[in-house]
Amino acid sequence: MIQTLIIAMPGVAALIVCIRRGPERAFLDVYLPVLLLLPQSYFWPISGQLSFSDTAILPIGLFILYRSKWHWNTIDLLIIAYMAITIIAEGMNKGYKLGSQNIASHELCSILLPYVAAKRVFQFPSLAVEAGKRIVLSLAIVSILSVYEFRMGSDLFTRMFAGIFPPLGNTVVFRSGFMRTQGPYGHAIALGIVMAIGFRVARWLEWTGSWKNHFRFLPISTIRLCELWIVAGSIMSLSVGPWLGTLCGVAIVSVCRARNRRLAIASLIVAVILVAGPINSRFEKFISADPQIKTGTIDQLQEDSAYRSQMIQLYIPLIEERPNWGWGINEVPALSGITSIDNDYILTAVVFGVYALLFKVALLVWPLVRLPIISFPLRPDDPRASAAFSLMGIYVLLLFVLGTVSFGSTDGLLFILISGWSAALLGTPGYKVREVEPTVLQPTTKLAFKRVMV
Numbered sequence: 001m002i003q004t005l006i007i008a009m010p011g012v013a014a015l016i017v018c019i020r021r022g023p024e025r026a027f028l029d030v031y032l033p034v035l036l037l038l039p040q041s042y043f044w045p046i047s048g049q050l051s052f053s054d055t056a057i058l059p060i061g062l063f064i065l066y067r068s069k070w071h072w073n074t075i076d077l078l079i080i081a082y083m084a085i086t087i088i089a090e091g092m093n094k095g096y097k098l099g100s101q102n103i104a105s106h107e108l109c110s111i112l113l114p115y116v117a118a119k120r121v122f123q124f125p126s127l128a129v130e131a132g133k134r135i136v137l138s139l140a141i142v143s144i145l146s147v148y149e150f151r152m153g154s155d156l157f158t159r160m161f162a163g164i165f166p167p168l169g170n171t172v173v174f175r176s177g178f179m180r181t182q183g184p185y186g187h188a189i190a191l192g193i194v195m196a197i198g199f200r201v202a203r204w205l206e207w208t209g210s211w212k213n214h215f216r217f218l219p220i221s222t223i224r225l226c227e228l229w230i231v232a233g234s235i236m237s238l239s240v241g242p243w244l245g246t247l248c249g250v251a252i253v254s255v256c257r258a259r260n261r262r263l264a265i266a267s268l269i270v271a272v273i274l275v276a277g278p279i280n281s282r283f284e285k286f287i288s289a290d291p292q293i294k295t296g297t298i299d300q301l302q303e304d305s306a307y308r309s310q311m312i313q314l315y316i317p318l319i320e321e322r323p324n325w326g327w328g329i330n331e332v333p334a335l336s337g338i339t340s341i342d343n344d345y346i347l348t349a350v351v352f353g354v355y356a357l358l359f360k361v362a363l364l365v366w367p368l369v370r371l372p373i374i375s376f377p378l379r380p381d382d383p384r385a386s387a388a389f390s391l392m393g394i395y396v397l398l399l400f401v402l403g404t405v406s407f408g409s410t411d412g413l414l415f416i417l418i419s420g421w422s423a424a425l426l427g428t429p430g431y432k433v434r435e436v437e438p439t440v441l442q443p444t445t446k447l448a449f450k451r452v453m454v
Contacts, residue, residue, distance in 0.1 A: 002164060007044040010034045011055030023063035027117045028130050031056045036138035036194070039157050039184040040409040042165045053413065054109035061113025064120045074366060075423040079115055079416075082359040083107050089352040093328030103329070110409075111416055118420025119427075125383060128421070129210045132201045139198040140226040143233030146181040146191075150236045157184035181236040190408040192239030193401055195230050196246045197394055197414050200253075202227045204390035208383055241404035248400050249393035256372075256389040257380050308342050308404060315341065319349045326353040344402035364402075367422040368395050374426065384425065391422050 010030060017026035035053045044050040050058075086107065091100035122128045142157075149155050158168060173180045173188060180188035202223060205211045211223040218225065234242065251268060258264035314335050318327070327333070332341075332350050341347040349357040375388035398415060407415065 014056045015059040018063045023060045032134040057113045073427040085356045089325040092325040114416045115420045118417040119423045122421040122424035136202045136226045140229040142183045143229040149181045175238045180238040185410045188237045189239045189405045192237040192242030193411040195234040196242045245397040245401040249397035252396045253393040323354045344406040347406040
């Protein structure tokens, strides 16, 4: 009973805010903090297994679907196509009741409704700025609280639910003698991905000058302090993949924001050509070790890289055996020495099939094709261009990182929110001038007295 009440609380709060102030405010004031500050690994013990963010998004998404006009674009179709393929794949593997119904209810709360809400909110620049502030401030809070986990080895985000929910599996990992913090996201790599996305959002807020206030006793702006804490959170995760992905995103954003873009693009191409060969050669040698043989001559990072290389080679035959609909969730045959599929592309193909993989990759690549088209003709300091460049950096980051890890819960949901933001940006020609945010209808009854004399 207590589990039900706790999981339902965000949904009740979101419903109240939807009624009083509108679903857009509920998305900002309830859903985003719940998504980023609470563990999504605890579930409502009923059919459907709803998490904190699931109960919060249900009233918000349904209100928006009921009240808003919908304008279709390509990302909408890709989202629906990916959902349809995964639902069909589960049905082919497990049957309609065991497979399709369960994944359909899950993807309603984890894909469709978050996407619908994000697309609606990010259509309005003022609300987009507010959403960015919520994301950045929430991640700064996560980083501050993660210092305790990094130093003491105890996760404050899960300790608050100890004794209420069943204990989660032990995912504590050390690297180079330091504990890798995971915050409320269930794994250190998930924390690293979330912090990397948050850093790009913070940089966008700083470029647009949307957050200029300072702390009273500190000679530093609020946004810059949040950026520093987000960087600290990323460092405490000790996740190399998100770090490298962040650097790739920084390179792309720097090229886009350069005054002479042609020169910047040419310089980037030349740099890639010059370093690609040596880096590839050293990387092949780096991953050539056998991760199952503990010789003492390789470190943890090299062992992890070798494991991922070996994992890809072992799973490709399984994908070729069932290329259309995959094997199904929790039905993939266990392979000797493989404890997890640390590659989202491989995981998608082996679970749902190649068709699902194609649509997921399209969700990552299509915005990278369209965003430059709308942003390059604009001035680099144009608000729409700044948003497009930031989104491009996030997509490049994700394209790289997903080759080293599979999506978790919060990082996967952030990807859906980013897709909604991209759809809003690409499908709203007047994005720059739509400054009026939706408001709740107010009573029109006039007061009896227009002035009060003292």
